[in-house]
Amino acid sequence: MRRVAILEAARDCFLQFGYAKTSLDDIAKRANISRPLIYRKFKNKEDIFSALFEFIFEGRYPKVEQVLATPGGKRDKLMQVYELLLLEPWDQLVGAPMASEFYEACARLLPEVEAKHERLRLKYTQAILETKELSELFMLAVDGLQSDVPATRVLRRRVQLLIERFVP
Numbered sequence: 001m002r003r004v005a006i007l008e009a010a011r012d013c014f015l016q017f018g019y020a021k022t023s024l025d026d027i028a029k030r031a032n033i034s035r036p037l038i039y040r041k042f043k044n045k046e047d048i049f050s051a052l053f054e055f056i057f058e059g060r061y062p063k064v065e066q067v068l069a070t071p072g073g074k075r076d077k078l079m080q081v082y083e084l085l086l087l088e089p090w091d092q093l094v095g096a097p098m099a100s101e102f103y104e105a106c107a108r109l110l111p112e113v114e115a116k117h118e119r120l121r122l123k124y125t126q127a128i129l130e131t132k133e134l135s136e137l138f139m140l141a142v143d144g145l146q147s148d149v150p151a152t153r154v155l156r157r158r159v160q161l162l163i164e165r166f167v168p
Contacts, residue, residue, distance in 0.1 A: 015096035019105040
């Protein structure tokens with residue numbers, strides 16, 4: 001319970017101030033706990049950031065597995081997978097002052113964590129689109145759709161249009 005409170009407070013701080021300007025004191029204050037209590041759960045700010053990125057995505061993977069296991073068309077499945085892995089997290093982050101910096105900070109500070117999530121996204125995309133080459137191309141296109149940090153509804157529509165092009 002305290003771990004979740006710390007992670008939610010950290011998310012709010014990172015999105016408001018950015019990674020570099022967020023302190024453990026900021027997180028503790030937002031979580032309504034003392035700074036020493038943070039150290040019972042996390043070693044440092046980087047450890048919190050890594051756990052936060054995991055927290056945002058880990059619970060989504062079993063849901064994606066369920067989508068893949070159910071009968072249905074490729075278009076619907078691909079949209080459901082990207083709803084879970086892209087659009088729902090995007091909706092939580094977009095609009096915050098430092099939203100675009102959040103993913104950049106993860107790529108810079110935790111390349112192994114980001115690489116793990118990219119491998120999983122490729123695995124799930126490939127389960128639907130079948131070939132690795134087509135799946136990688138789809139993922140690159142999706143990444144491009146995010147470059148101007150659009151509103152969630154705009155990004156959702158872009159993903160829908162992209163899926164229509166990739167899945168006849």
